[in-house]
Amino acid sequence: MECSDELKPLLAGFVDGELTTVERQAVEEHVAQCADCRELLDEQRAAAEAYDQYPIEDVGDDDWDVMWASLDAELPEPTKRVDLETLASATTEEETESTEEGDAPAEAADEGDVPQIVPGEQGDAADEVVVSPEAQEPVAETEEKRVVRLPKRRPERPRVFKPLRFRRMRHTLWAHAAGIAACLLVAAMVYLSARPVIRVDDFARDGEVVVGLDFSESQGVAYQVFGGADGEGEIPLVWIVDVTDDGMIIEKGIQ
Amino acid sequence: MEPSDVPNREVSAEPGATREPSDAMRRVASQVGEVASEDARLVGAAQEGNREAFGRLFEKYRGTAYGIAYRFLGRREDALDTVQEAFSKAFAAIGTFRGGASFKTWFFRIVTNASLDLRRSRAVRKAGSLDGDEAYEPPSRRSEAASPLVVAERHELKDEIEAALEAIPETNRTAFVLYAIEGVSYREIAEILNISIGTVMSRIFYARQKLQNILTGKDLGPDENLTDAESQ
Numbered sequence: 001m002e003c004s005d006e007l008k009p010l011l012a013g014f015v016d017g018e019l020t021t022v023e024r025q026a027v028e029e030h031v032a033q034c035a036d037c038r039e040l041l042d043e044q045r046a047a048a049e050a051y052d053q054y055p056i057e058d059v060g061d062d063d064w065d066v067m068w069a070s071l072d073a074e075l076p077e078p079t080k081r082v083d084l085e086t087l088a089s090a091t092t093e094e095e096t097e098s099t100e101e102g103d104a105p106a107e108a109a110d111e112g113d114v115p116q117i118v119p120g121e122q123g124d125a126a127d128e129v130v131v132s133p134e135a136q137e138p139v140a141e142t143e144e145k146r147v148v149r150l151p152k153r154r155p156e157r158p159r160v161f162k163p164l165r166f167r168r169m170r171h172t173l174w175a176h177a178a179g180i181a182a183c184l185l186v187a188a189m190v191y192l193s194a195r196p197v198i199r200v201d202d203f204a205r206d207g208e209v210v211v212g213l214d215f216s217e218s219q220g221v222a223y224q225v226f227g228g229a230d231g232e233g234e235i236p237l238v239w240i241v242d243v244t245d246d247g248m249i250i251e252k253g254i255q
Numbered sequence: 256m257e258p259s260d261v262p263n264r265e266v267s268a269e270p271g272a273t274r275e276p277s278d279a280m281r282r283v284a285s286q287v288g289e290v291a292s293e294d295a296r297l298v299g300a301a302q303e304g305n306r307e308a309f310g311r312l313f314e315k316y317r318g319t320a321y322g323i324a325y326r327f328l329g330r331r332e333d334a335l336d337t338v339q340e341a342f343s344k345a346f347a348a349i350g351t352f353r354g355g356a357s358f359k360t361w362f363f364r365i366v367t368n369a370s371l372d373l374r375r376s377r378a379v380r381k382a383g384s385l386d387g388d389e390a391y392e393p394p395s396r397r398s399e400a401a402s403p404l405v406v407a408e409r410h411e412l413k414d415e416i417e418a419a420l421e422a423i424p425e426t427n428r429t430a431f432v433l434y435a436i437e438g439v440s441y442r443e444i445a446e447i448l449n450i451s452i453g454t455v456m457s458r459i460f461y462a463r464q465k466l467q468n469i470l471t472g473k474d475l476g477p478d479e480n481l482t483d484a485e486s487q
Contacts, residue, residue, distance in 0.1 A: 008460060009453070009456045009457040009459075009460040009461075010456065011460060012456050012457075012459045012460035012463060013441070013456045016434065016441070016459075018440070018441045018452075018456065040464070043463070043464060043467045043468075044460065044463050044464070044467075046467055047463035047464070047466045047467040047470075048463060050416065050466065050467070050470055051416060051431075051435050051463075051466065052435070053412060053416075054326065054412070054413060054416050054435070055409040055410075055412065055413050056322060056325050056326070057325070057331040059318075059321055059331070059335065063335060064317060067317070067335065067338070067339050067342075068310065068313055070339065071309075071313065071339065071342055071343060071346065072306070072309075072310075074343060074346070074347070075306060075309055075346065076304060
């Protein structure tokens with residue numbers, strides 16, 4: 001591997017152990033023969049070690065606890081789930097207690113007439129007993145309990161499926177339209193994503209091209225200098241997206 | 256402007272897609288896979304509202320996030336504010352996280368952007384201050400138990416490095432700072448910054464070269480063209 005602008009960035013990868021096996025061997029062979037690159041390699045190591053000395057102030061557990069308390073307060077409340085069996089048994093126990101106290105409700109002997117807990121339709125207050133409409137025996141109200149009688153439920157009807165010829169046809173038309181729109185969208189994206197590849201050599205050399213990267217503009221921007229070597233005038237020309245062997249993949253225009 | 260990209264180097268949109276991995280890279284890849292699996296479980300639980308999962312993610316990444324923010328901002332309080340802001344944003348948006356990238360790189364991108372935003376707004380405020388009344392706030396010394404001489408040396412080194420970093424273009428500096436964070440690889444930096452691994456390598460190379468030249472006195476200032484590519 002020759003000493004070139006291609007090789008030099010690999011020295012950083014070599015220092016950091018981020019090269020492939022082939023790249024590492026190539027760098028090792030070259031550095032063994034090139035004093036300039038050996039010096040660059042030493043500079044890379046020195047810079048890395050210098051920055052490793054950058055002191056960072058510690059943060060105590062108290063600070064993290066305060067931060068977590070603030071973050072925790074922003075988190076949404078988890079959804080609570082009611083154990084229906086527990087709720088049902090608890091309601092039954094309450095009814096038994098009220099019976100023992102006298103003025104007992106006229107509980108039917110049959111099990112089927114015992115006030116049923118209807119899942120999901122609990123009384124609004126803790127002192128209410130929800131009674132299903134199927135209960136035959138009247139449930140007398142007591143001082144402690146107020147009976148809430150649910151409206152009768154309509155029997156569930158079987159779902160009737162109407163002839164769907166027209167509806168199915170309408171759905172098919174919508175599906176076709178959506179498919180065509182999706183194809184057009186993909187085609188548009190492919191067209192728009194085609195980016196011209198411009199070889200680096202297409203730009204004039206000899207000080208007339210300055211490549212600068214401004215992270216605040218999201219990606220790289222290449223500036224073409226007009227006015228010759230004195231650098232008169234800089235106009236943002238392209239937006240560097242990627243670098244390949246064929247050159248820079250760019251998008252024209254200011255981003 | 257300084258050249259900072261690798262010219263004419265084969266890279267692909269998918270980091271590592273065309274690179275033959277070394278043994279070290281394979282080991283890292285397996286470790287990354289394990290971390291990604293744990294994070295996927297935690298994120299899934301957090302998306303279902305599991306508070307413990309949120310807490311676990313906070314404990315796992317708060318230290319590294321603070322390191323990133325501190326290296327960009329240089330101040331403890333600013334770094335803590337940025338970390339809290341980043342976690343708040345990440346937790347609020349976790350329902351939209353689809354797992355295309357790893358949670359780690361997704362979250363570190365949020366931290367990086369928040370740090371850079373605060374840094375830029377500080378620069379704007381400083382530039383707009385007419386009276387120059389922004390007093391310098393010395394870093395908190397609460398946690399430093401070393402002798403005053405050591406503390407002074409540390410601050411001098413810190414100031415020296417920060418001054419040198421100011422002269423490095425932001426794109427190069429960002430990649431360089433991120434790599435200094437323990438546990439962040441070239442591949443992860445590429446994902447965070449949405450660039451290729453080759454570009455990461457190039458930016459780090461030129462940032463280090465600039466830093467070293469400044470620290471050793473070879474560089475005369477931020478306008479100096481230092482790299483070999485530019486000097487030719």
